[in-house]
Amino acid sequence: MPVDPSLRSLIAPSSVAVVGANDRPATFGGRAWAYLTRTSPDRAIPVNPRHRDVGGVPCVPRLLDVHPAPEAVVVAAPATAAMGVLEEAVATGVRAAVMLSRDLLGHEADIRAVVDGHPLTVLGPNCLGLINANDGVALSSSISLDRGWRPGPFALVSQSGALMGLLHAKSIDLGIGLGLAVSTGSQCMVRTEDVLAFLAADGRYRGVGLYIEDLDYGRFEAAMGRLRAAEITLVAVKGGLTPLGNAMAAAHSRALASNGRAFAQLARDLGAVVVDDPGQLLPTLAATTTRGRRWYVATLSGGLGAIAADEAARFGIELPEVPDAAMTAAGPGTGLTNPADLDATERSVPEKVAVIRALRDDASADGILVVVNDSPDMAELLRALRPECGTGGERALVVSECSSQMADAWADWTSTGTAVFPGLRSTLQALGRLHGAPRAVLGSTVWSGDVVPAVDLGPLLSDAGLPLLASCEVTNAGDALAAAQRFGYPVVLKASRPVHRGAHGVRVGLTEPAQVTAAFAELGEHGPVLVQPLAPAGLEWYVGVRMDPVFGELVLIGAGGPHLEALADVAIGRAPMRDEQLAALIASTNAARWVADGTSACLFDRAALIDVAKRAIGAMATAVPPLESLDLNPVVISSSGAVIVDAKARRSTVGAALPSDP
Numbered sequence: 001m002p003v004d005p006s007l008r009s010l011i012a013p014s015s016v017a018v019v020g021a022n023d024r025p026a027t028f029g030g031r032a033w034a035y036l037t038r039t040s041p042d043r044a045i046p047v048n049p050r051h052r053d054v055g056g057v058p059c060v061p062r063l064l065d066v067h068p069a070p071e072a073v074v075v076a077a078p079a080t081a082a083m084g085v086l087e088e089a090v091a092t093g094v095r096a097a098v099m100l101s102r103d104l105l106g107h108e109a110d111i112r113a114v115v116d117g118h119p120l121t122v123l124g125p126n127c128l129g130l131i132n133a134n135d136g137v138a139l140s141s142s143i144s145l146d147r148g149w150r151p152g153p154f155a156l157v158s159q160s161g162a163l164m165g166l167l168h169a170k171s172i173d174l175g176i177g178l179g180l181a182v183s184t185g186s187q188c189m190v191r192t193e194d195v196l197a198f199l200a201a202d203g204r205y206r207g208v209g210l211y212i213e214d215l216d217y218g219r220f221e222a223a224m225g226r227l228r229a230a231e232i233t234l235v236a237v238k239g240g241l242t243p244l245g246n247a248m249a250a251a252h253s254r255a256l257a258s259n260g261r262a263f264a265q266l267a268r269d270l271g272a273v274v275v276d277d278p279g280q281l282l283p284t285l286a287a288t289t290t291r292g293r294r295w296y297v298a299t300l301s302g303g304l305g306a307i308a309a310d311e312a313a314r315f316g317i318e319l320p321e322v323p324d325a326a327m328t329a330a331g332p333g334t335g336l337t338n339p340a341d342l343d344a345t346e347r348s349v350p351e352k353v354a355v356i357r358a359l360r361d362d363a364s365a366d367g368i369l370v371v372v373n374d375s376p377d378m379a380e381l382l383r384a385l386r387p388e389c390g391t392g393g394e395r396a397l398v399v400s401e402c403s404s405q406m407a408d409a410w411a412d413w414t415s416t417g418t419a420v421f422p423g424l425r426s427t428l429q430a431l432g433r434l435h436g437a438p439r440a441v442l443g444s445t446v447w448s449g450d451v452v453p454a455v456d457l458g459p460l461l462s463d464a465g466l467p468l469l470a471s472c473e474v475t476n477a478g479d480a481l482a483a484a485q486r487f488g489y490p491v492v493l494k495a496s497r498p499v500h501r502g503a504h505g506v507r508v509g510l511t512e513p514a515q516v517t518a519a520f521a522e523l524g525e526h527g528p529v530l531v532q533p534l535a536p537a538g539l540e541w542y543v544g545v546r547m548d549p550v551f552g553e554l555v556l557i558g559a560g561g562p563h564l565e566a567l568a569d570v571a572i573g574r575a576p577m578r579d580e581q582l583a584a585l586i587a588s589t590n591a592a593r594w595v596a597d598g599t600s601a602c603l604f605d606r607a608a609l610i611d612v613a614k615r616a617i618g619a620m621a622t623a624v625p626p627l628e629s630l631d632l633n634p635v636v637i638s639s640s641g642a643v644i645v646d647a648k649a650r651r652s653t654v655g656a657a658l659p660s661d662p
Contacts, residue, residue, distance in 0.1 A: 007198045009095035010121050010190065011180070012135040013072035014043065017094075019063055019085050020076035021046035021054045028100045029076035031141040032129070036074070039138045039149075045070055063088040072096040074129065074139050079103035082125075083110065090118045098139045099124035099188075108188040115189070127185025128161030131168060134179035134204060142183075144169035150417055152177010153204065154285050157195045158211040159184050160239070163278060167209070174422065175414030176286045179204065193219035196234070200226035207288030209281045210236040210272075224270040233288040233434065234272040237281050273433050284430040286419045289394045292366035293435040294318045296326075296359040297339035298352075299371040304401060304424065305339035308371065311425050312339075315432030320365050326358040349377055353384045360388065360396045366435075367395035371424050374402050379409040389418055399427050452627075453497045454647040455530060461647060464619035466612060466632070468644045471532040477520045483531035484516045492535075493519040496528040509534060535645045538638030539594055539604050542570060543613050545620045546629040547652060553620065557582070557613055559591040560634040575617055582610045595637075608642035609635065628652040 016036060020029030033054055036044045046054040049061040060066050063073060063085060069092040075085050079101045089097050097120060104111070104125035111122055123129065129140035133149035142165035149168075154177060158164040161183040171178040182195050192212050199205050200223065208227065215238075227234055267274050275284050295317055297308045312319050319338045330336040334345045340359070342352045359368045370385065372378060382398075389396040399421045400410060410420055421427040455473045462468065472483040473496050484491045493516065495505035505526075507519035516531075523529045542560030547553055555577055558570030571588045573581065586592050586609065595606040612635055620630055628650045635644050 007096075007121065007190065007194065009071050010098070010123055010139075011130065011182075011198065012132055012137060013070070013096060013139075015045065015070040015072070016040075016043050016137070016139060017045040017047050017060075017063060017066055017070040017073045018076060019047040019073055020078075021048050021059070022051060023054055027076070028141045031143065031145075032074050032076050032100070032139070035138040035140060035142075035145040038145075040136050043137060047073075063094070064092060066092070069093045072098070072139065075099045075101070076141065077101075083107075083114065086111065086114050086122075090114060090120055094120060096121045097123070098127070098129045099185075100127065100129060100141055102126040105186055108186060111188050122189040123182075124185040125188060126161070127183040128164055130180070130182040131164075131178075132180050133177075140183075142168065144172075147172045150175070150177045152179045152417065153206040153289070154178050154209070155180040155182075155199050155205050155207075156209040156211075156285075157182050157184065157192045157199075158209075159187065159192055159213045160211055161185060163211050167211075167278065167282060170282055173414065174282060174286070175417055175419040176282055177417055187214065191216060191219060193223045196220075196223035197226050200230045200232060203230075205232055207233045207235060207285045209285045210234055211239065211278060211281070212236065213239040220267075221270060224267075224272060228271050234267075235275060235281055235284045235288065236267055236272050237275050237278050238267075275433065280426060280430065283421050283423075283426050284433060286421065287397070287427070287430040287434055290367060290397070290431060290434065291394070293431060294320050294365045295431065296320070296322070296362070296365055296368040297371065298342055298356055298359065298368060299339055299373075300341070300343045300375055301371075301373055301401075302341045302344065304371050304373060305341045308339040308369075308424055308428070311428045315428045317428050317431055322359070323362045323364065325362065326355055329354040329358040343375075349380050349384050352381065353388060356385070356396070357388055367397065369397050369399050369421075369424070369427060371399045371401055374406055378402070378406055379412070382409055382413045386413070386416065386418055397421050397427060399424050452649040452651060455496055455528075457647050457649055460619055460623055460649075461644070464615045464622065466615045466619060466644060467642055468647065469532055469535055471530050473528045473530050474520075475524070475528050477517050477524070480516050480520045480529060480531055481513055484510070484513070487531065487533040490534045491516065492532045493523055494530050494532070495523050495526055496530040532645070535634075535636050535643060536638055536640070538636040539591070540634035540636055541591070541609055543609070543616050543632040543635050544570075544630065545575070545616050547620070547627070553617070555582070555585065555613060555617065557585050557609075558589045564633055577613075577617070579610055579614070582613050586610070603639050604637050605639060605641050606637070609637050612642050612644065623649070626652040 018029060018033045018036060021033035022030045024030040025034060033046060045066055046057055046059045047063055048059045051059045053059055073089050073094050075082050075097055077085050082099060082101055082104060086097060099122060115122060128142045131138050131140050131145060131149060133151040138145055144165040147169050150172060156164060156167055156178055164181050164183040168178060168181045184190055184192050192210060193216055196208060199208055273284060275281055293316060299305045299308060322336045322338050327336055342355060356368060356370055385398060389398060401424055414420060458468065470487065474480045474483055490509045490511045493507045493510060510516050510519055520529055540561035542558050542564050544556035553575035555573045555575050556570050559567045569590045571585045573585045595604045616630055616632060620627055630649045632644045632647045635642055
């Protein structure tokens with residue numbers, strides 16, 4: 001059923017009837033009426049057959065009696081009466097309805113049947129509605145509205161109503177301008193993806209936060225394309241990451257939640273920034289106004305400066321040298337490093353601010369993080385900093401490492417809509433996620449050394465007897481066409497040397513010269529291009545060997561292909577390993593079901609996969625210079641054996657001997 005593409009009648013209606021409005025704040029109808037009349041009383045119409053008036057405003061007994069018909073209706077009536085209200089909304093020409101009741105879960109098909117064929121958009125049920133600070137209208141029963149609201153360039157779309165309310169309240173604490181917050185609930189009609197598409201066309205938003213449980217990937221992909229075109233950054237967190245989380249999400253939204261790790265991989269490929277938990281969402285969202293990863297850090301503590309240096313390295317944030325202008329502002333003979341401890345020498349608040357201003361204005365960097373901790377002059381410093389930071393938060397981010405005794409000073413700071421970032425580590429992590437820090441850096445393990453792409457591994461893999469798919473690296477379209485002719489169509493073109501190609505660095509199934517020429521024109525701008533024949537049909541596996549400084553030589557086998565990390569179906573063993581040990585390692589993966597029984601053994605040669613793993617171990621042993629890791633992905637196995645479609649390795653930079661077997 002098509003949804004109004006603008007959603008304008010839902011997001012910013014000119015008039016709203018609250019069915020079930022009353023004076024009792026413990027009820028949905030009481031809160032929805034109170035918040036609507038507090039924010040936009042001229043739009044509000046109370047509907048309740050049991051009350052003559054609500055707060056002095058005369059009640060209308062039925063929605064059918066409202067003339068002219070309201071543009072939107074908040075259905076806060078009991079679930080037993082809600083369907084009748086919806087029928088009245090259809091009859092009177094209401095354009096949008098917010099259905100709050102959680103008791104309507106499981107009745108989504110009934111709701112759609114009532115609305116079918118009519119221009120009525122339904123949000124919910126089981127939602128907390130929406131809070132539109134930018135247009136001055138609240139269609140919500142969320143108690144977070146007791147805190148007020150703050151217009152701004154950020155939006156939040158959440159399938160969970162409770163989480164929407166929590167993050168909306170926290171945005172007030174942090175001084176973040178959350179101009180729109182929408183809870184989609186069980187998504188009977190309006191889905192999170194629809195709201196994302198609406199926001200892309202609105203023109204007022206710079207960043208959007210998303211909490212999602214149930215994903216329609218086609219709609220999500222289309223919405224992401226619109227957000228990218230509008231230069232809006234999406235920061236997403238996915239519910240249902242673990243098996244238990246999946247079960248909880250399904251019970252909560254009555255929808256089968258897809259695997260969270262798969263979502264993270266796919267969303268990143270589409271340009272979203274994926275965070276691990278809701279606590280990271282608001283700081284990362286607020287940092288979407290920034291533009292890069294070269295930052296100065298100013299602290300009021302030498303200890304915090306040392307921590308900042310470590311955390312910046314962990315999350316891929318560059319710390320440039322301090323410019324001459326800042327050295328001058330610091331004063332003769334004092335010296336200044338990055339991170340800069342502004343209390344290393346005695347400075348007044350104006351002198352500290354002068355140093356911060358000089359660092360902020362240096363065009364060679366992307367901005368400055370000012371890390372504030374408990375201190376006697378903190379309130380004075382914040383008052384002096386406010387005009388230097390403004391409300392945009394593009395080049396000067398103020399980070400709190402304070403205790404609760406400084407809460408009053410921060411409340412004064414955020415009251416004018418200036419954001420505070422809660423915690424040095426989370427702020428540096430947000431900047432790293434937003435501005436392209438290598439994915440390996442963002443994880444818990446950092447692998448050193450230089451990456452060696454497949455084209456340079458050919459001799460090593462051939463000497464080890466590993467079946468690498470034929471390929472040819474080319475630097476012009478003519479050579480690409482010649483290679484395609486030699487291999488025979490269909491062929492694959494891919495960026496040859498990037499560490500992470502992503503979905504946009506590969507063109508698969510090219511069947512004619514014109515397609516090869518076009519693909520080379522797109523990929524060749526970024527360096528050499530690899531031409532390969534199309535891999536044979538079969539199962540895609542991953543085989544890796546890694547020299548670990550603690551455990552020695554590790555063997556990794558599992559489900560492979562473009563979503564290797566998302567699938568996370570990889571088993572790990574310790575070399576040396578015999579054939580039966582490798583077979584047991586394979587059997588411990590989820591993908592093993594495809595090669596476990598006699599029938600599948602006729603289709604997929606498990607012995608060939610075991611042989612690839614053995615030869616990969618041998619290749620590591622003979623590599624000169626030594627390798628830290630070797631990754632074969634995918635290894636395609638079929639009834640005729642195995643072939644390695646792609647490979648890469650990392651040179652070792654560790655000279656010390658690795659631990660030997662006990």
